[in-house]
Amino acid sequence: MDHLTKLEEMLHHANEDIRQGHYDAATNTLEKIIDIDPNFGKAYNHLGYLYEVKFKEFEKGETLYKLCLEKSPMYPSVYYNYAVLLSTLQKWDELKELLDTALQIPGITKATIFNEYAIMYEQQGNMEEAIAYYKKAALKTLDKNMVTRAKDSIERCKMKKELL
Structure with missing residues (x-):
């Protein structure tokens, strides 16, 4: 061996x-x-x-x-x-840099990386960017559960936008 x-x-x-x-x-x-x-x-x-x-x-x-x-x-x-x-x-700055790099890595699951961007933006209170990235995540995956989670996350961000 x-x-x-x-x-x-x-x-x-x-x-x-x-x-x-x-x-x-x-x-x-x-x-x-x-x-x-x-x-x-x-x-x-x-x-x-x-x-x-x-x-x-x-x-x-x-x-x-x-x-x-x-x-x-x-x-x-x-x-x-x-x-x-x-x-x-x-x-956040280090995370954005890491995610930007991750998108260039062969074999990376882009839907997962887009979801991480979305979470980052949501936690920063930037609901428009979060929604845009949850949509990207949903559109890049073939996993029905991930699409459902993304849609739920988009709804949550819309509710948060009303509170802002």
């Missing part, structure tokens, strides 16, 4: 541990991957996710996402995860 295949297999095991709620085991596996190959960017993304979502250590999560972007800038998953963190931290 070659080096990269072994690392991908270890990453798969870490993912299984995350799914099963074995966060410490997943963390140990991901740290082993980084020890073996510090340039294996995907491991930083998964570790960042654990620190952000499971351990609520946002700064550590952000550092790990940045390392993933540095090592594996073409890895789509980091853009989704990091966008959610930046939104949570209300770092």
Whole structure:
């Protein structure tokens, strides 16, 4: 088994541990991957996710996402995860820059990125932009549930506009 295949297999095991709620085991596996190959960017993304979502250590999560972007800038998953963190931290300028970059990444789900733009604008109180991006998200997806969520979000933004 070659080096990269072994690392991908270890990453798969870490993912299984995350799914099963074995966060410490997943963390140990991901740290082993980084020890073996510090340039294996995907491991930083998964570790960042654990620190952000499971351990609520946002700064550590952000550092790990940045390392993933540095090592594996073409890895789509980091853009989704990091966008959610930046939104949570209300770092709007950094989020917009990340989303602008994400749209250029092959394999990225544009509907998901448009939805993140919409959430950002909605949280900033810019309902017109939010509505425009929820529409873009709905039009870019083939997922009926996502279309329904986008329509619901547009309705919510319209209700908020009345309050502004």
